[in-house]
Amino acid sequence: xxxxxxxxxFRTGPDERGHFGQFGGRFVAETLMPNILELEKAYEEARNxxxxxxxxxxxxxxxxxxxxxxxFAERMTEHLGGAKIYFKREELNHTGAxxxxxxxxxxxxxxxxxxxxxxAETGAGQHGVATATLCARFGLECVVYMGAVDVERQKPNxxxxxxxxxxxxxxxxxxxxxxxxxxxxxxDWVTNVADTxxxxxxxxxxxxxxxxxxxxxxxxxxxxxxxxxxxxxxxxDSLVACIGGGSNAIGLFHPFLDDKGVEIYxxxxxxxxxxxxxxxxxxxxxxxxxxxxRTYLLMNRDGQIADAHSISAGLxxxxxxxxHAWLHEMGRVNYISATDDEALEAFQLCARLEGIxxxxxxxxxxxxxMELAPKKPKxxxxxxxxxxxxxxxxxQIAEHLGSKIA
Amino acid sequence: MPALNxxxxxxxxxxxxPMTQRIEARFEKCRAEGRAALVTYIMAGDPDPETSLAILRxxxxxxxxxxxxxxxxTDPMADGPAIQAAGLRALKVGQDTVKTLDxxxxxxxxxxxxxxxxxxxxxxxxxxxVDRFLADAKEAGVDGLIVVxxxxxxxxxxxxxxxxxxxxxxxxxxxxxxxKRLPAVxxxxxxxxxxxxxxxxxxxxxxxxxxxxxxxxRIKRHTPLPVVVGFGVKNGAHAAAxxxxxxxxxxxxxxxxxxxxxxxxxxxxxxxxxxxxxxLVKELSEGVRSVAKRAAA
Numbered sequence: 001x002x003x004x005x006x007x008x009x010f011r012t013g014p015d016e017r018g019h020f021g022q023f024g025g026r027f028v029a030e031t032l033m034p035n036i037l038e039l040e041k042a043y044e045e046a047r048n049x050x051x052x053x054x055x056x057x058x059x060x061x062x063x064x065x066x067x068x069x070x071x072f073a074e075r076m077t078e079h080l081g082g083a084k085i086y087f088k089r090e091e092l093n094h095t096g097a098x099x100x101x102x103x104x105x106x107x108x109x110x111x112x113x114x115x116x117x118x119x120a121e122t123g124a125g126q127h128g129v130a131t132a133t134l135c136a137r138f139g140l141e142c143v144v145y146m147g148a149v150d151v152e153r154q155k156p157n158x159x160x161x162x163x164x165x166x167x168x169x170x171x172x173x174x175x176x177x178x179x180x181x182x183x184x185x186x187x188d189w190v191t192n193v194a195d196t197x198x199x200x201x202x203x204x205x206x207x208x209x210x211x212x213x214x215x216x217x218x219x220x221x222x223x224x225x226x227x228x229x230x231x232x233x234x235x236x237d238s239l240v241a242c243i244g245g246g247s248n249a250i251g252l253f254h255p256f257l258d259d260k261g262v263e264i265y266x267x268x269x270x271x272x273x274x275x276x277x278x279x280x281x282x283x284x285x286x287x288x289x290x291x292x293x294r295t296y297l298l299m300n301r302d303g304q305i306a307d308a309h310s311i312s313a314g315l316x317x318x319x320x321x322x323x324h325a326w327l328h329e330m331g332r333v334n335y336i337s338a339t340d341d342e343a344l345e346a347f348q349l350c351a352r353l354e355g356i357x358x359x360x361x362x363x364x365x366x367x368x369x370m371e372l373a374p375k376k377p378k379x380x381x382x383x384x385x386x387x388x389x390x391x392x393x394x395x396q397i398a399e400h401l402g403s404k405i406a
Numbered sequence: 407m408p409a410l411n412x413x414x415x416x417x418x419x420x421x422x423x424p425m426t427q428r429i430e431a432r433f434e435k436c437r438a439e440g441r442a443a444l445v446t447y448i449m450a451g452d453p454d455p456e457t458s459l460a461i462l463r464x465x466x467x468x469x470x471x472x473x474x475x476x477x478x479x480t481d482p483m484a485d486g487p488a489i490q491a492a493g494l495r496a497l498k499v500g501q502d503t504v505k506t507l508d509x510x511x512x513x514x515x516x517x518x519x520x521x522x523x524x525x526x527x528x529x530x531x532x533x534x535x536v537d538r539f540l541a542d543a544k545e546a547g548v549d550g551l552i553v554v555x556x557x558x559x560x561x562x563x564x565x566x567x568x569x570x571x572x573x574x575x576x577x578x579x580x581x582x583x584x585x586k587r588l589p590a591v592x593x594x595x596x597x598x599x600x601x602x603x604x605x606x607x608x609x610x611x612x613x614x615x616x617x618x619x620x621x622x623x624r625i626k627r628h629t630p631l632p633v634v635v636g637f638g639v640k641n642g643a644h645a646a647a648x649x650x651x652x653x654x655x656x657x658x659x660x661x662x663x664x665x666x667x668x669x670x671x672x673x674x675x676x677x678x679x680x681x682x683x684x685x686l687v688k689e690l691s692e693g694v695r696s697v698a699k700r701a702a703a
Contacts (some may be wrong), residue, residue, distance in 0.1 A: 007418055017559065025559075025560060026559050027528060027555040027556065027557075027559060027560060028555055028557060029483070029484040029554050029555060029557070029578070029579045029580075030557050030577070030579065030580050030582075030583060030591065030602070031484075031578075031580040031581075031582050031602065031605050032582075033557045033559065033582075033583075033608075034582045034584065034587060035582070036677045078678070173487070173490055174480065174481065174494075176492075179481060180481075182483075183481050183482075183483045186483040186484075187483060187484070187485075187486075188485055188609055190483075190605060190606055191605060191607060191610065191611075192605075193582055194605075194607050212562065216481075259615065278611070288529045288532060289527075289528045289529045289532050290481060290529060290535055291481075291483070292555075294532075297529075299529070299533065301502075301533075302502035302504075302530055302533065302534075303479075303503070303530035303531075303532065303533030303534065304479065304480045304497060304502075304530070305480040305481050305529075305530040367479040
């Protein structure tokens with residue numbers, strides 16, 4: 001991929017200023033800097049406190065339902081006729097996606113810091129639902145910013161958040177999607193710095209968020225390692241996950257980054273195709289600065305952020321986590337992309353062969369499994385992260401497939 | 407590499423570098439007149455390039471001492487609805503960084519004395535190329551930069567190169583910037599310090615003007631630079647209240663609102679557009695000038 005020297009380990013980043021190579025950093029308004037430094041300190045303390053880890057483990061097991069199974073997808077394996085395919089079943093977590101792993105960590109941290117008001121941005125609504133859920137559980141005020149376009153295409157999740165006692169604020173500015181929800185959450189945070197904790201849903205934003213969210217999501221990869229050892233007596237040969245901001249992917253990938261024999265594939269959303277409207281920041285973007293970090297962004301020649309497009313609201317973001325940008329430049333992870341149509345096809349195949357309705361986000365990963373698996377030998381072990389369940393997408397899928405749900 | 411290493415603070419020396427000459431001369435003039443400075447903000451290209459240039463040119467005559475010109479950006483995460491909308495109006499008619507520097511060049515051809523501060527977000531500058539941007543901005547007649555999303559932790563990115571290139575990097579200090587943090591915030595700042603009077607976005611809440619003077623005093627204990635105050639100043643009375651305690655008053659969203667009120671239903675300028683802004687600037691200027699301050703010690 002590039003001529004950069006390979007590090008001894010891919011797992012030591014970021015540096016003390018939050019940089020993964022040239023990516024990451026803390027590009028925020030001065031008003032937020034003291035908060036970000038306070039958060040960094042509080043997270044460092046929590047990370048080194050066994051009591052914090054004990055709380056994490058307790059709620060992961062009894063509330064989220066971890067560990068999530070590593071399931072041998074026998075019929076899909078037979079159908080594709082190549083690699084032996086395993087699903088990491090993150091869609092079975094409480095609230096239906098991997099998002100809750102990170103939210104649990106951040107809400108426990110917010111409690112330690114004495115913050116009573118939680119704000120979050122959400123795209124597909126999964127992070128918003130997870131945040132609303134944990135806020136309900138711990139009796140915290142919850143405000144979720146969601147682009148007005150996403151409110152429209154993810155109605156079931158909006159209703160869920162309302163039922164959980166959260167206030168959902170439809171964001172009317174800009175493109176009315178995830179990036180604008182993040183702008184609005186940052187504006188709220190700038191205004192309410194003293195009592196508010198900003199629970200970011202992905203591995204983006206200013207340091208320490210990309211590292212902290214990654215750490216909370218690494219449970220996915222750590223479990224996968226142990227479960228694969230138990231099932232097959234060895235590590236997997238390849239990993240596949242979808243990428244919007246990239247939290248489910250980094251959670252699966254990170255514990256394997258230094259295992260050189262493990263091939264890693266990150267699947268971005270190619271929307272209508274890479275020469276058309278899409279959301280593939282690495283394949284179609286270049287380095288820039290947005291939302292507190294330097295990373296690959298979709299933008300025009302003047303540095304104005306472009307509209308992203310994906311059928312999946314969760315992947316519809318013009319940026320990507322800075323650690324992915326670095327892994328891309330180092331060539332450790334192969335970043336590829338799947339179109340809306342490919343994801344829809346994979347969704348249907350998975351439903352019929354495995355009796356599992358994946359969300360549209362991991363349907364992108366499955367689309368590439370359909371391409372990669374047949375080319376691999378039968379003893380090749382491939383893990384795909386089923387990061388969320390598809391219930392939230394049924395109305396939209398029905399519309400695309402030309403049927404109508406009453 | 408430590409963020410704040412290698413450069414002595416330029417601000418605390420009696421002999422400031424040439425970059426701040428226009429800014430310094432202007433504050434000197436205001437002090438001599440025994441008053442605070444009026445700093446005005448408008449967005450480049452809003453609602454179209456020629457109108458924004460006409461407004462820019464009218465500002466000094468209406469009483470503005472320093473002009474800030476906004477560099478449009480799609481995602482202004484520290485700005486309120488007025489400035490967000492102004493940026494989008496400008497982008498819609500094709501405003502970009504090259505065109506914004508062109509407008510400043512044309513302004514500078516007619517006005518050699520009024521300091522011009524370019525204010526915006528880092529991405530358009532980063533994409534333009536930092537070195538090329540600094541050279542072009544300097545050549546166009548820009549005196550200083552305010553880049554909202556570059557705290558001192560990221561000084562290597564633009565602040566230090568700007569100082570080297572002879573452009574002032576004006577820093578924002580906020581109510582959350584405590585005494586422990588202030589020295590780092592002020593270390594590489596030049597020209598003046600911009601105190602954001604509220605924790606919040608532009609154009610939102612009106613600050614408690616009584617607290618402004620105390621906050622300015624706190625900052626002045628750490629720097630000899632002039633301290634200007636902005637966020638939430640909407641009229642002549644506000645301007646007068648802020649002028650009591652500060653070396654300058656910044657007004658932005660209120661001017662943009664005044665302009666917006668004159669636009670037609672397709673966001674185009676009308677005959678009254680320029681005058682609506684200058685009328686408010688005159689009121690603000692009268693507010694600032696109504697407060698007598700002791701001439702410079």
